[in-house]
Amino acid sequence: MASTLTFFSKRRLINFGLLLSAVAAFWVLQEIYANGIHATAILSGATLFGTCLVLALFNARKKLPFIPLLKASTWTQFHIYAGWFAVVVFFFHTGLRLPDGRFEIALYIVFLAVALSGVLGLIISRIYPSRLRLYGENLIYERIPGLRQQLQTDVEKIIWKSVNETKSFTLARMYESKLKDYFSTKKNTLLHLVGSEEAVNDLTEELNQLQRYMVASERVFLAEIIECVKAKDNLDMQATCQGVLKYWLFIHIPLTFSLLLMGLLHGLMALAFN
Amino acid sequence: MSEALATISRPQRWDVPFESEMGAEAVARILSIPPFSQIDASRFPASTSLPDILLNDTGLRSFKKNQVIVREGDYGNSAFFIITGSVRAALGKDAIPAEVLGRRQPEKKDFLSTLRQLWGNARYPEVRSLRRYKDAKAGTEHEKVDTTAIFLHDIPSVLKGGTAVLTAGMFFGEIAALSRTPRTATIFAEEDCELLEIRWQGLRELRLRAPEIKQFIDTNYRKYSLENHLRETKYFKDLSPAELKEVANQTRFETYGSFDWHSNYKKNRDVAPEERIKEEPLIAEEGQYANGLVLIRAGFARMSQKYNQGERTASYLSRGQMFGFDEIAHNWNSKDSAPLQYTLRALGYVDVLVVPTSVVEQYILPKIPQSEFPPPIVAQIKQINDRRDGELSTDVVEFLVDNRFINGRATMVMDLDRCTRCDDCIRACASAHDNNPRFVRHGHQIGRYMIANACMHCLDPVCMIGCPTGAIHRNALGGQVVINDTTCIGCSTCANSCPYNNIQMVEIRNEFGEHILDQESRPVTKAAKCDLCVEQVTGPACINACPHDALTRVDMQDTQTFAKWLQR
Ligand code: SF4
Ligand code: SF4
Numbered sequence: 056m057a058s059t060l061t062f063f064s065k066r067r068l069i070n071f072g073l074l075l076s077a078v079a080a081f082w083v084l085q086e087i088y089a090n091g092i093h094a095t096a097i098l099s100g101a102t103l104f105g106t107c108l109v110l111a112l113f114n115a116r117k118k119l120p121f122i123p124l125l126k127a128s129t130w131t132q133f134h135i136y137a138g139w140f141a142v143v144v145f146f147f148h149t150g151l152r153l154p155d156g157r158f159e160i161a162l163y164i165v166f167l168a169v170a171l172s173g174v175l176g177l178i179i180s181r182i183y184p185s186r187l188r189l190y191g192e193n194l195i196y197e198r199i200p201g202l203r204q205q206l207q208t209d210v211e212k213i214i215w216k217s218v219n220e221t222k223s224f225t226l227a228r229m230y231e232s233k234l235k236d237y238f239s240t241k242k243n244t245l246l247h248l249v250g251s252e253e254a255v256n257d258l259t260e261e262l263n264q265l266q267r268y269m270v271a272s273e274r275v276f277l278a279e280i281i282e283c284v285k286a287k288d289n290l291d292m293q294a295t296c297q298g299v300l301k302y303w304l305f306i307h308i309p310l311t312f313s314l315l316l317m318g319l320l321h322g323l324m325a326l327a328f329n
Numbered sequence: 330m331s332e333a334l335a336t337i338s339r340p341q342r343w344d345v346p347f348e349s350e351m352g353a354e355a356v357a358r359i360l361s362i363p364p365f366s367q368i369d370a371s372r373f374p375a376s377t378s379l380p381d382i383l384l385n386d387t388g389l390r391s392f393k394k395n396q397v398i399v400r401e402g403d404y405g406n407s408a409f410f411i412i413t414g415s416v417r418a419a420l421g422k423d424a425i426p427a428e429v430l431g432r433r434q435p436e437k438k439d440f441l442s443t444l445r446q447l448w449g450n451a452r453y454p455e456v457r458s459l460r461r462y463k464d465a466k467a468g469t470e471h472e473k474v475d476t477t478a479i480f481l482h483d484i485p486s487v488l489k490g491g492t493a494v495l496t497a498g499m500f501f502g503e504i505a506a507l508s509r510t511p512r513t514a515t516i517f518a519e520e521d522c523e524l525l526e527i528r529w530q531g532l533r534e535l536r537l538r539a540p541e542i543k544q545f546i547d548t549n550y551r552k553y554s555l556e557n558h559l560r561e562t563k564y565f566k567d568l569s570p571a572e573l574k575e576v577a578n579q580t581r582f583e584t585y586g587s588f589d590w591h592s593n594y595k596k597n598r599d600v601a602p603e604e605r606i607k608e609e610p611l612i613a614e615e616g617q618y619a620n621g622l623v624l625i626r627a628g629f630a631r632m633s634q635k636y637n638q639g640e641r642t643a644s645y646l647s648r649g650q651m652f653g654f655d656e657i658a659h660n661w662n663s664k665d666s667a668p669l670q671y672t673l674r675a676l677g678y679v680d681v682l683v684v685p686t687s688v689v690e691q692y693i694l695p696k697i698p699q700s701e702f703p704p705p706i707v708a709q710i711k712q713i714n715d716r717r718d719g720e721l722s723t724d725v726v727e728f729l730v731d732n733r734f735i736n737g738r739a740t741m742v743m744d745l746d747r748c749t750r751c752d753d754c755i756r757a758c759a760s761a762h763d764n765n766p767r768f769v770r771h772g773h774q775i776g777r778y779m780i781a782n783a784c785m786h787c788l789d790p791v792c793m794i795g796c797p798t799g800a801i802h803r804n805a806l807g808g809q810v811v812i813n814d815t816t817c818i819g820c821s822t823c824a825n826s827c828p829y830n831n832i833q834m835v836e837i838r839n840e841f842g843e844h845i846l847d848q849e850s851r852p853v854t855k856a857a858k859c860d861l862c863v864e865q866v867t868g869p870a871c872i873n874a875c876p877h878d879a880l881t882r883v884d885m886q887d888t889q890t891f892a893k894w895l896q897r
């Protein structure tokens with residue numbers, strides 16, 4: 056059985072085992088200190104704060120790629136499982152209920168937001184890469200705006216050519232009424248986020264319906280335009296999903312720093328007032 | 330910033346000579362020694378005259394008795410000519426233990442220099458200190474391996490195999506220098522001797538324009554290196570010296586394709602693979618009788634099998650591998666006769682040795698124990714993708730061969746189903762390299778895998794072929810293909826030669842971000858590419874920085890490790 060496991064499955068099993076052991080060890084410690092509510096709160100609070108601090112160091116590690124501090128992928132694994140550990144300790148610490156006091160409630164919410172953004176980040180980083188690959192050509196994010204502009208220019212050229220050669224305005228009218236807007240900015244962000252192709256299918260269907268109003272020579276141009284619509288859809292999909300993959304950290308990291316600061320204040324206050 | 334400070338003279342081929350102490354007198358002396366004295370100097374153009382080549386591409390070296398001159402396994406960018414004295418070559422693989430040879434690790438940044446990158450990196454991309462060019466000295470930090478301090482003591486006890494003596498008037502080290510491969514033998518001074526070291530750019534021109542030198546070197550190879558090569562080949566190890574000599578005498582040299590294969594490859598890249606395969610020079614054909622054992626000496630060959638109307642690539646062979654052995658062994662061992670099961674074709678350029686079947690039957694097969702014989706050949710219908718674990722699937726092999734990625738020793742492969750396009754790899758590379766990443770996260774794709782545009786540190790780095798100064802060279806210790814920025818003259822030859830477009834020409838700047846200009850106010854350019862982070866303590870920063878295990882470096886000769894990575 057073990058020999059048929061892939062490297063990643065083996066790693067997942069080991070890490071999960073380590074996580075369970077860490078939780079068990081923490082639980083035993085809590086039990087040892089269980090005689091005093093205050094002591095267990097300090098233990099769980101300090102463990103939680105320490106874990107969050109170590110988790111936050113991952114960002115610092117990323118800024119020091121040339122210093123031998125283990126591979127970033129090892130840090131990612133640690134980050135994921137230590138993150139789950141922090142969630143467990145958090146519920147030990149808060150006792151699964153909303154705390155009293157406005158500051159504590161704010162802290163509670165910030166922790167949940169950090170954890171949730173982390174889990175979302177993990178989910179999208181596992182789902183989006185293959186979706187990006189299967190959807191269309193692999194593109195470099197920074198080049199997408201330029202490619203979009205180029206595509207729009209190409210589409211306008213096709214429309215001009217179509218008008219000149221066929222003397223028919225069906226495509227030109229469609230461009231003015233609908234396609235111009237479609238090609239000029241990023242579209243269908245929400246649909247791309249959930250992996251739906253509904254919008255592009257509707258649009259190509261609508262374009263196909265136009266065939267009956269066209270002369271034969273115009274249909275050749277229509278086919279080209281449909282290809283451009285699909286290419287634009289891929290650009291939007293790549294921009295949306297790559298953008299989310301890049302920018303979710305802009306939520307997760309600032310929230311983490313707020314959490315650390317608030318956690319520190321909370322700890323100091325707790326120590327001072329007890 | 331004053332303009333004068335941002336201006337340098339446009340770098341030229343011989344701005345930095347190989348050896349600063351080489352003078353007119355030394356050149357005249359070399360020109361009086363055969364075979365140099367026999368060269369017709371009028372065959373050389375004025376821009377690269379014979380005396381100029383000797384002045385700028387060679388250097389005189391003195392070695393004391395027992396001093397090591399070149400070490401087996403090091404990458405050589407130069408060859409040697411013995412002026413006086415004699416040297417001895419230790420024959421056989423690992424003929425002298427590595428500890429005795431003082432083999433050291435490639436130099437890495439020390440702790441402080443590593444830390445200094447945190448604050449010391451320039452704000453602009455491709456910043457260079459002008460002082461670096463003005464103070465340039467002969468040679469470079471990577472080009473030469475310092476063997477000056479290595480002496481062999483008690484030679485009989487350290488030597489594991491035989492030796493051969495080379496005397497005044499002979500060349501050595503030219504194969505490694507010209508074929509861009511590691512040195513195959515350790516050579517040390519038999520007595521105090523004086524040698525002329527020739528960097529390969531100079532040697533190439535000498536070979537090109539002076540047939541005497543070419544002849545001299547080729548005869549040398551047949552005489553001294555062939556037996557050594559055979560001795561290192563599986564199944565030939567147990568031959569006695571007399572038998573080995575006999576086998577060597579009957580071995581044929583054959584060369585297929587062109588040495589500068591990259592130009593042809595670039596031209597034919599868009600031709601359909603099934604058409605391209607027909608253009609590849611045929612070495613041996615499926616269905617024919619195996620009339621010789623083919624040993625690959627340099628380059629690559631494709632092993633393919635007929636499949637329906639086309640040909641299916643089963644695998645690729647490179648230096649040190651053989652073809653036809655299973656069939657020869659089968660025919661010798663069994664009553665029925667099996668023809669060649671595969672076709673062998675040259676990929677670009679390949680140098681082979683052919684040992685006739687009768688010689689294999691007479692000298693090699695009788696020495697192999699029955700248990701080591703390959704299993705008998707049974708006719709079977711092969712299916713596409715009928716691969717086992719640990720083997721590359723047919724589509725991957727076809728992809729690697731068609732795109733010549735088989736040349737890579739450290740090919741950057743990305744798993745697009747794990748890559749989140751976060752660009753941490755790009756940022757890490759930039760922070761380790763003048764604020765400019767040395768690769769592009771883009772490239773040819775096969776399924777979920779992409780070969781990114783990053784230097785692959787090829788087995789056959791054709792980018793080195795035309796470099797006039799030797800700025801692009803192999804790191805002598807690790808074999809990484811690196812560029813000496815000081816001697817690079819920005820001619821773009823390497824960038825145009827690289828079949829994979831993995832070299833960029835960059836415009837360099839001073840510390841204020843201004844472009845550095847030459848006397849004619851044109852920006853000075855330099856070649857830049859991945860150096861495999863040869864100086865970084867962490868090794869390749871890109872691999873280290875990838876948070877999702879999406880990126881690796883693959884030696885395409887080690888297909889098992891690659892297959893394992895693909896099947897993770
Ligand atoms: S620059 Fe190109 S040819 Fe040279 S080693 Fe790198 S990938 Fe190979
Ligand atoms: S090995 Fe180093 S130089 Fe090469 S691509 Fe990776 S980070 Fe860049």
Ligand code: SF4
Binds near residue numbers: 747751770875879
């Ligand atoms: S660091 Fe890894 S995941 Fe990020 S872009 Fe590079 S290969 Fe992809």
